[in-house]
Amino acid sequence: MELTENYAVRGDRALGAGDEDKLGFREVAKRIATSLVDRASEDGLVVGLEGAWGSGKSSLLFLVGDELSKLPLATRPTVIHFRPWLIGNRDALITSLFTELSNQLDQVALAAGDATRISITKAKKAGKALRSFMSALSKAGEMVEVAGDVAGIGAVKYAGKGLKAAGGMAGTNAPPQLADLKDQLVTSLRELGHRFVVTIDDVDRLEPGEIMEILRLVRSVVDLPNVIYVLCYDSEVLAHSIQAAASVQNGRAFLEKIIQLTVMVPKPEAFQLRQWFAEALRQIGVAKDEDERERLREVIDHEGGRQLRTPRSVVRALDSIRFFWPPLREISADLADLVWLHLIKDGNPALYRWIEEYCGTAAALSLGTARVDEAEKSQQSAAVEAAAGEHVFDNDLYRHSFSAQLAGVTPNFSKSGPVFQLFERVDDRTRDEAIQSRRLASPDHYRLYFAMATPSHALRQSDFNALWDALATGPDQTATVLLSFQRQDVAGTLTKTDLMIERIKGGAYELLNAKQCRNLLMALANSMDEAYRLRPFDGFAFSSLWDRTLPLVGLLLARLKPAQRSIATRDMFAKGAAIGWLTFVFRHEIFAHGRFGDRSRHEGEWVLASELQLDDAIRITLSRYNAMTLKDIQQCPRPLSLLFAWQQAGDEEGPRRLLGAHSKSDEGLLQTLEGLTSQINSxxxxxFTVLSRQNIEPFLDYEDATRRVKALTKKAKLKEAATKIMTLIAEGKRY
Structure with missing residues (x-):
């Protein structure tokens, strides 16, 4: 996607030329600029521009400089932006500042004239005096120190050793000479009558030792008339650094000895910050519908009111959204969810990390690949309260708005217990709506909001495209795609076919036309046995691939007209190659319609929506069973289930005849009994596998069969196989 200005990440930088003043700092800057020129003493001044990190100090400082540059030429000062963190030690700091001041004096001399009311002679004299002082100071080198008074700041003094090595300065005459040169500089600058404003930003970001060097510099070495320093800093941070570097108990008192005047950065109103954020957000993205727009408004009010505390927090949150939104916009993700999450990310990283972990666990729960016990729920409940901070969730409205963003989170408004019930069951409809809307609560899409990537288990648009193309072509092509998905793991025992079936029945089926519905039904009827062979599941699985397909079959049939529905049902049961899966569907319907068993189920649980459809299925399926050999049956998945379905559908003698005929020979008996085994979960x-009486008796005479097998254990040729069967029968008696 082509990068536009709206999506360009701005970074945490101060205002610059052409930038819009969002918070009305311009008027404040005008007043500060006027005061620096009209009201500041010509003896020099150190002004502190105080504000917390992110409050906009650097932006205000830029605006002050901009306003100074707009003053009439006659009163316009020279502004020097001194950035000490780019410089090394103390000597380099002194040299750098003097060099910049010297260069600016030269510029003043060049610009001198009637318009500026500055004498060229005076300007050149001041420049010469400055360079003489610089030269002497440079020759003095390390002899120059700063004497400390009670507060730790004093005047320049001179070391008593090493004078001969200091570039030729002679003995005891050196200090007076340097002092005389500074006096000459002071006199010439006072006579010049031109003001210099030196701005020093982010003083509080220096190391404590570096901070002390800057403070000593502005109050002693370069304490000159008509030179005004404007220092930007957070007073809390700066005072702490001074205490560490100067070994004093009160860093604020120390600072007051240096800073003669402080200007506090105006604190923006909370609604101003939210309004700025909302206006800038409209340039990045818009809500898809009224519901999302309303949720976005609530997010800005509730979460924005908590997290947007400084101009920096607004800029950082907007940059996060600019960075993450373009790829999410392409898949129609939810802007309100993204804004909520990234407001928290920049305001409370610990809470953001908790949300990330929670969403991952909730997604795994949705897929059935994880379990969360009560101890874990209790631990996570304590963790979210700790991450959010004390009393954050005391507000019931905020507690409700927070829980609404996440799957399975229910607020607890009672005065006892945790603030939330976590990992609660999410009903299928709510989950499917989250998936369709690509919400943060979607198990398929949550990772997009954290990493601009779908979860490892999630389906991609290319997967849907492949299936939709196959559905438009025919059932064979559709079956091929489903089986290719069955070979791909997504999470735990789940395959991509499991997930695709879930997503189709979760709402995507509504996009299918009649032809595509018929093709998908026949694809299932042709491929589900092979899918089982690729990834077998035991009989105790309560959410197997076959289980997932049951409601989908009903949904697909319901989209067809009555005549089409009847044809599709007959084609499935008559032509479908997956006789094992068809038996699974068939047997479910026999019980659901009450054709076998104690009672019928509610019609909403029927796959075949009418008795006529079931009659067709019974007639066709029984005909197919009667045409099968025992070998055909035993090659199917779960052959015992097929035999029971045959009887439960009304043909009790059919399977008895088939198995009885096959069991006349000794080898045939052993083969038949092996096919009647089932599994026990202990x-x-x-x-483990057993051969129980209830599995044998419906099809063979149990006593006769066990007697014959016992006799076969004494025949050398069949002893091993017969012994194995007898062991399975013994296990069947125990369980």
Missing amino acids: SDRGI
């Missing part, structure tokens, strides 16, 4: 042994 807490102490896990899953």
Whole structure:
């Protein structure tokens, strides 16, 4: 996507030329600029521009300089922007500042004339005096120190050793000569009558030792008439650094000895910051509908009111959104969710990290690949309160708005217990709506909001495109795509086919036309046995791929007209190659319609929506069963289920005849019994295989079968196989 100005990340920088003053600092800057010129003493002044980090000190300082540059030429001062963090030690600081002052004096001399009311002679004299003082100071080198008074700041003094090594300065005459040169400089600058304003930004970001050098510099070495220093800093931070560097108990008192006047950066109103944020946000993205627009307004009011405390916080939050929104906009993600999350990220990183971890666990729960016990819930509840900070969730309205953003979070408004119930069950409709809207609460899309990437388990648009193209072509192509998905793991035991079925029945089926519905139904009827062989599941799985397909079949059939529905049902059961899966569907319907078992289920649970459809399925399926050999049945997934379905559909004798005929031979009996095994899930042994009486008796005479097998254990040729069967029968008696 082409980068536009609206999406350009601005960075945490001060205002510059052409930037808009969002907070009305311009009027403040005008007054400060006027005072620096009209009201400041010609003896020099050190002004402190105080404000917390991010409050806009640097922006205000820029505006002050801009206003000074607009003053009439006759009264316009020379502004020197001194940036000490680019310089090294004390000597380099002194040299750098004097050099800049010297260069500016030369510029003043060049510009001198009637318009400026500055004498060229005086300007050149001041420049010469400054360079003489600089030269002497440079020759003195390390002899120059700063004497300390009670506050730790004093005048220049001179070391008593090493004078001969200091560039030829002679003995005891050196100090008076340097002092005389400074007096000459002071006199010439006073006579010149031109004001210099030296701005020093971010003093509080220097190391404590460097801070002390700057303070000594402005109050002793370069304490000159008509030179005004404007220092920007956070007084709390600066006072702490002074205490560490100067070993004093009161850093503020120390600072008051140096800073003669302080100007506090105006604190913006909270609504001003939110308004600035909202106006800039409109240039980045817009809500898709009224619901998202209303949620975005609430996010800005509730979360913005908490997190947007300084101009810097506004800039940083906007930059985060500029960085993350373009790729999310392309997939129609939710702007309100993104804004909520990134307001928290910049205002409370610990809470942001908790939300990230919670969303990942909630997604795993949604997929059935994770469990969260009560101890973990309690731990996470304590963690979110600790991350948010004390009393943050005391406000019921904020507690409600916070919980509304996350899946499975319910606010607790009672006076006891945790503030939230976490990892609560999310109903399918709510989950599917979150997925369709690509919300933060979507298990498929939550990671987009944290990393601009879908979760490893999530389907991609290319996956949907592949399936939709296949659905438009035919059932064979659709089956091929489903089986290719079945070979791809997404999370735990889940495959991409599991996830695709979930997403289709979650709402995507509504996009399918009649032809695509029929193609998908036939693709399932042709491929689900092979899908089972690729990734078998045990009989105790309560949410297998086959289970997932049941409601989808009902949804797809319901989209067809009655005549189309009947044809599709007959085609599935008559032509579908996946006889094992068809048996699974068929058996479910026999019980659901009450054709077998104690009671029927509610019609809402039926896959085949009418008794006529079920009648067609029974007739066709029984015909297919009767045409199968025992080998055909045993090659199907879950052959025992097929045999029971055959009987439960009304043909009790059909499977008995088939198995009885096959069991006449000894080898046939052993093969038949092996096909009648089932599995037991025991807490102490896990899953193991048994051959129980209830599996044998519906199809063979149990006593006769066990007697014959016992006799076969004594025949050398069949002893091993017969012994194995007898062991399985013994296990069946125990369980």
